[in-house]
Amino acid sequence: MDHFNYKNGELHAEDVPLSRIAAEVGTPVYVYSSATLARHFNVFQQALEWAPEHLICYALKANSNIAVLKLLGDLGAGMDVVSIGEYARARAAGVPGARIVFSGVGKTREEMKLALEGGIRQFNVESEPELRALSEVASGMGAVAPIAIRVNPDVDAKTHEKIATGKSDNKFGIPIARAREVYAEAAKLPGIEVIGIDMHIGSQLTDLDPYRQAYAKMADLTRALRDDGHDIRRLDMGGGLGIPYKRDNNAPPLPIEYGQVIREAVGDLGCEIEIEPGRNIAGNAGVLLSKVIYLKEGEGRNFLILDAAMNDLIRPAMYGAHHDIVPAIEPAPGADVSAFDVVGPVCESGDTFQKGTQLPSPDPDDLIVFRSAGAYGAVMSSEYNSRPLIPEVLVDRDRFAVIRPRPTLAEMISREALPDWL
Numbered sequence: 001m002d003h004f005n006y007k008n009g010e011l012h013a014e015d016v017p018l019s020r021i022a023a024e025v026g027t028p029v030y031v032y033s034s035a036t037l038a039r040h041f042n043v044f045q046q047a048l049e050w051a052p053e054h055l056i057c058y059a060l061k062a063n064s065n066i067a068v069l070k071l072l073g074d075l076g077a078g079m080d081v082v083s084i085g086e087y088a089r090a091r092a093a094g095v096p097g098a099r100i101v102f103s104g105v106g107k108t109r110e111e112m113k114l115a116l117e118g119g120i121r122q123f124n125v126e127s128e129p130e131l132r133a134l135s136e137v138a139s140g141m142g143a144v145a146p147i148a149i150r151v152n153p154d155v156d157a158k159t160h161e162k163i164a165t166g167k168s169d170n171k172f173g174i175p176i177a178r179a180r181e182v183y184a185e186a187a188k189l190p191g192i193e194v195i196g197i198d199m200h201i202g203s204q205l206t207d208l209d210p211y212r213q214a215y216a217k218m219a220d221l222t223r224a225l226r227d228d229g230h231d232i233r234r235l236d237m238g239g240g241l242g243i244p245y246k247r248d249n250n251a252p253p254l255p256i257e258y259g260q261v262i263r264e265a266v267g268d269l270g271c272e273i274e275i276e277p278g279r280n281i282a283g284n285a286g287v288l289l290s291k292v293i294y295l296k297e298g299e300g301r302n303f304l305i306l307d308a309a310m311n312d313l314i315r316p317a318m319y320g321a322h323h324d325i326v327p328a329i330e331p332a333p334g335a336d337v338s339a340f341d342v343v344g345p346v347c348e349s350g351d352t353f354q355k356g357t358q359l360p361s362p363d364p365d366d367l368i369v370f371r372s373a374g375a376y377g378a379v380m381s382s383e384y385n386s387r388p389l390i391p392e393v394l395v396d397r398d399r400f401a402v403i404r405p406r407p408t409l410a411e412m413i414s415r416e417a418l419p420d421w422l
């Protein structure tokens with residue numbers, strides 16, 4: 001459920017008509033709903049209510065605007081970061097290091113050092129070279145790094161191949177068959193404290209079975225490692241629960257059902273539970289608001305050319321992803337619709353959001369909305385074709401604020417420099 005609904009014939013974010021944001025901030029623009037972000041976070045809290053100790057570590061790769069992080073942090077969220085840049089954002093949003101988990105396959109020594117200095121809840125270690133590097137960095141500082149080892153359970157997450165991470169041919173984690181050996185090494189290393197196990201099998205999962213398979217393996221591994229003498233007291237179950245991108249009846253399982261799958265698999269182990277949802281919290285809490293520039297008649301097809309492009313929202317071009325595209329003005333019941341190929345101004349055919357979209361004959365300057373764009377939207381945008389990064393707006397009931405302004409052309413260019421020989 002989200003808070004983007006038609007009211008008085010116009011699509012609103014909570015109590016703010018999107019047309020008002022377009023008029024005041026311009027388009028294209030990302031618009032997020034505070035109430036939806038909070039609701040999704042609270043739904044996960046309920047899903048894990050059974051676990052006396054748990055922490056929802058929002059995966060901020062999905063949407064890392066510091067206003068979004070502050071809102072979630074104030075509700076008690078922890079953060080899952082994958083770079084020191086994300087760590088800095090979480091800290092800038094007021095989240096203490098004790099609630100920040102550091103994931104990722106390629107942490108540098110510099111990143112490890114900065115996170116240890118700033119305070120960190122746990123490193124999710126993904127390889128033996130990383131484990132040894134962390135041991136050297138931490139012991140060199142006279143510090144102890146709390147770790148979970150990310151274990152790759154070799155489970156097919158049944159999602160898009162670019163975002164599946166739990167198969168043995170993916171770059172992530174340590175093969176489960178070798179986990180005991182690696183934990184044994186970790187236990188002996190200076191500057192390392194083993195506290196748990198981590199898994200993350202992929203993103204946009206629409207079926208709970210892969211989780212069941214992976215978490216059963218995690219439960220077995222917890223018992224085996226305890227038998228080996230390790231004090232396994234925290235389980236990081238990863239993120240990845242999918243969201244409905246289409247308003248049909250095929251919605252993925254709900255967080256509450258997902259919480260029960262975790263409970264059934266590991267609920268009797270007495271461990272603290274962590275999860276790392278990103279998309280499920282931010283995805284349907286945001287839309288991309290754009291404007292029609294031209295309608296162009298092609299050979300047997302009509303193109304709707306928008307002011308938003310693949311550089312602003314790359315998911316359709318990159319993954320063939322679907323985002324519902326709707327007009328900001330509610331179509332009259334039974335209004336005539338025609339098919340359009342919805343495209344942006346970028347100079348490649350890949351800049352096509354959707355083909356054959358049914359829309360009630362739009363006019364230039366009409367507002368067009370991409371739903372479910374709050375996750376992996378703004379964070380994946382670029383300035384390709386020298387299109388400045390688009391602004392982000394946060395709505396809270398009847399008020400809104402620009403939480404990332406649109407840079408001017410001069411600002412965009414001024415980040416570059418001419419060498420002194422030119």
Ligand code: LLP
Binds near residue numbers: 062165
């Ligand atoms: N934890 C780890 C270790 C991850 O790698 C990810 C996502 C998450 C948590 C959060 O997963 P989520 O709950 O958001 O599914 N750009 C792609 C998605 C990439 C996901 C990468 N890892 C997309 O637009 O679909």
